[in-house]
Amino acid sequence: KSPKLPANSYWIYQIIGLDVYDENDRHLGKIEEIMRTKVNDIYIVRKEGDTCKKKEYLIPAIKDIVKKIDLNSKKMVIKMMAGMEDI
Template sequence: MREPRCLTVAKILCPRGMKGEVQINSLTDFPTRFKPGTTFVLYPPLPHVRWLTIEDAKFRGDKINLKFKEINDRGDAEKLRGHLLEIPIEKAEPLPRGSYWFHQIIGLEVVTTEGKSLGRVVEILRTGANDVYVVRPLGRGKEILIPAIKEVVEEIDLRTGRIMIKVIQGLME
């Protein structure tokens, strides 16, 4: 899999107020990146906006409201709905040992400790308690949901493109 140039860190949900604020859904484990002066790539870009710089950030529980320097009214904020905020890959926070970016996991083959191939990871769900890998079988069959927990995931090997899992009771039912 090709290394991306940018990483998605948030999705813009909706406008807030009349002065161009937006509410976002943070997709990062590093909420400290949402501070005044931080610049993001807008994806997909709008004809007149490619970069957005935070002017003000308000944290309200699990919600984050942002005011960008480039957006000054509710109409322009509405145009951002559904767009993504990204950062250049070189500005990504270093991950702890044993942690991976989603783009590194998606596409990997999932194999049991007995050597049976279950398919490839096509999506990662964030459940709050732990991530869940959505595995699509190579042939026919239903997608398999694999919890990304140490009791199940034995090894992630980016070099070989494989995730080794231990099948625990109830996992494949």
């Protein structure tokens, strides 16, 4: 069993696979990877497109962006910031 984490902290295995939505309930994709950095983690969110190409978002794991994580429904809600959709 994993040790208990502080409130609003999660293990990587709990985050991988979550469906990510913006605040307008638009599905952006699933978290497929987590990039570790010195400052904060970056969630790599990918969604299959109509073509073979996947749409990819790099979401900083900070409270100004990540608004809600619901492990029971496997859902994360984020606030899209300027430039995040241009990646």
